[in-house]
Amino acid sequence: MDRMTLPMLYHVHGVGPFDFSSMTPGDLDGIDAIARERGVTLVPTIFLRPEYLDTLAAVCQHWQERREAGELAHIAGFGVEGPLLGVSGGVPPAGCWMPDAKTWGRIAALGDLGLGYLVIAPDALALDEEIESGFCFGDLVDLLQQHGVRLAFGHFRHDDPERSAAMTQALIDYVAPAGGDRYRLVTDHLYNDMPRTFVHAWRTPEARKDRPAQLAAVLDRPWRPDTLAEILGPVPATIIQAALDDRLTPMLNFDGNHVDLEICRATVAYLGAERIIGITDHIEVLDMAGEQLHAAQNGLLLRGDNIVAAGSTGFEAQIANMRGLGLSDAEIDQLVRLNPQRAIAPAVSKASS
Incomplete structure (x- = not known):
């Protein structure tokens, strides 16, 4: 099958x-076989720990060689989560560094070997803030783009939403200054x-008692560019407006536990x-x-401190959840085939566009 x-x-x-996050080159055949049996392609997503970088480089090199030989067709590339992430959320502690x-430079070069995107906190550093002398965050963004690695925004700070939104907007403006390529950023x-x-998920019986009133606070007001920041918050409003402007494409989980399905529907x-x-x-x-x-x-997987990890x-x-929301086959195809395929192709740098 194609x-x-x-x-x-x-x-x-x-x-x-x-x-x-622990796979070796020898695991790729088994991973590819599972994907083939299930009738999917996949992008293995890795929480990158310092000690795993050498293994990841070997995995990507092996994948590239096998792909050039026409093999491992069901592994479409790789995603890396971190290491430049906020400390909130379910990131393994070893994955924040x-x-x-x-x-x-080593991480960026993996874009030549199948690394399709890298999850990074857009509010961790300003573009002109130095990582080390002579190398600032903007230089890192340029370097990743030169190797075709797409930025994926995630794991934000929670102490100053307005600041986080402004830094996110600045990074969007830097990487995708105009609309027209919604897959340049994710x-x-x-x-x-x-x-x-707002409350985005109700994960316990006790929490679900408050769901009707809290959900109404999100859904009963019309979503418009001038209301989103108040309804959802400045960070999600910034992301959603950028998506409307075709400057990025957000990922959304439809398991019903990460995000309530009615919010997914909206x-x-x-x-x-x-x-x-x-x-x-x-x-x-x-x-x-x-x-x-x-x-x-509820099916969520938790770390030892009960924070959701996956x-x-x-x-x-x-x-099945998407169909339960009334989404058509064509809409589901967009969500799980067309859009991801377009968003795993090597990113085009703004300098070459």
Whole structure:
């Protein structure tokens, strides 16, 4: 079957017995076989720890060689989450660190070997702020783009939403100064791990008692460019407006636990399925990046401190949720095939566009 006709798991941390944050070159055949059996392509997403970089480089090199030989057709590339992330959210602690310029050069060069996107906190540093002497955040952004690595915004700070929104807008303006290429930038999971002014998920029976009133506060007011910041918060409003302007494409999880499905419905209605990538963000083992996870009753996988690290709801269940929202087959195809395929092709730098 032509892999271009298959849906894509664009942001996924593991399938079968494999934790992608610990995979080796020898694991690629097994991962490809699982994807082929399930009728999908996938983008293994790695929480990058310092000690794993050499292995990741070997994985990408091996993948590139095998792809040139016409093999591993169901692995479309790779995504890396971190290392420049905010400390909030379910990032394994070892996955938050600050590489030096030389190490960033090694990471960026993986774009030539299949690294399609890198999740980065857009509010961690200003563009002119130095990572080390003579190498600022803007230089890093340029370097990543030169190697075709797409930025994915995620894991924001929570202490100053207005500041975070302004820094996010500045980075959007720098990378995608005009609309017309909505796949130049993406986000990690929309609404998760970012400051919000609303409740986006009700994960316990106690919390769900408040769901009707809290959900009404989000859905009963019309979503418009001039109301989004008040309804959702400045960070999600900035992202959604940029998506409307065709300057980025956000990812959205439809498992019903990361984000309530009614909020997913409203988001698709406002943006259109053509502007969203549906993701699973799941793993099928209770280990990720060297950290043991445990399952909550709702299916979310938690770290030892009970912070959500990933989901366990796979592709078929999420498709069922999309259909339950009344999305058409064409809309679902946009969410899980067309948009992810377009957003894994090497990013075009603003200098060459």
